[in-house]
Amino acid sequence: MMRSLGVLVLVVTFVASGAIGAAASFAPDYRPPVPPAPQTITATLDVYPGTINLKSNGKYVAAYIELPAGYDVADIVVSSVILAGECQADPYRVKIGDKDEDGIPDLRVTFSRKDLQKTSVSSGLTELTVEGLLLNGGSFSGTDVVRIRK
Numbered sequence: 001m002m003r004s005l006g007v008l009v010l011v012v013t014f015v016a017s018g019a020i021g022a023a024a025s026f027a028p029d030y031r032p033p034v035p036p037a038p039q040t041i042t043a044t045l046d047v048y049p050g051t052i053n054l055k056s057n058g059k060y061v062a063a064y065i066e067l068p069a070g071y072d073v074a075d076i077v078v079s080s081v082i083l084a085g086e087c088q089a090d091p092y093r094v095k096i097g098d099k100d101e102d103g104i105p106d107l108r109v110t111f112s113r114k115d116l117q118k119t120s121v122s123s124g125l126t127e128l129t130v131e132g133l134l135l136n137g138g139s140f141s142g143t144d145v146v147r148i149r150k
C-alpha cells in the first residue's frame, strides 16, 4: 500500500516538472504583458456633413477622428468604433488622411445614415459622440456638434 502511494507521488512530481520545463522552452524570453492603459482619451472629432438631413438619400455620415500627441490613429480598433452609442463604423470604408491639413493624421470612418435614423438622436443642434477602443487596451471618445434635420 505504502509502496504504490510512493510511485504515485513520483509520477505526479515528474508530470509537474515536465510541464514547467515545457512552458519554459515554449517561451524562453517570456515577459509579462504590458498592462493595458484603461483610460479614455479625448479625441478631436469632425462629423461630416455638419448638417445631416436624415430624410435625404445620402448613404453615409463620415467622422474624422484625431488623437492627442503620443497616440496613433492606426491603433484605433475600427470594429469597435460607434456613433451615437449604437451605430457601428463600416469596416470597409476607413482611411487615414489629414482632412483639415493641420499635420495631425485623422482616421475617417463612415456610418450608415439609416443606422443613425434608427437612433433617438434629436433634431436641431445635437452633440454626436464617436467612441471606440485602442489596440493598447485604452479607449477614446470625441464629440462634435452637428445640425440634424428630420
Ligand SMILES: [Ca+2]
Binding pocket: 066, 097, 098, 099, 100, 101, 102, 103, 104, 105, 106
Ligand atoms: Ca488633421
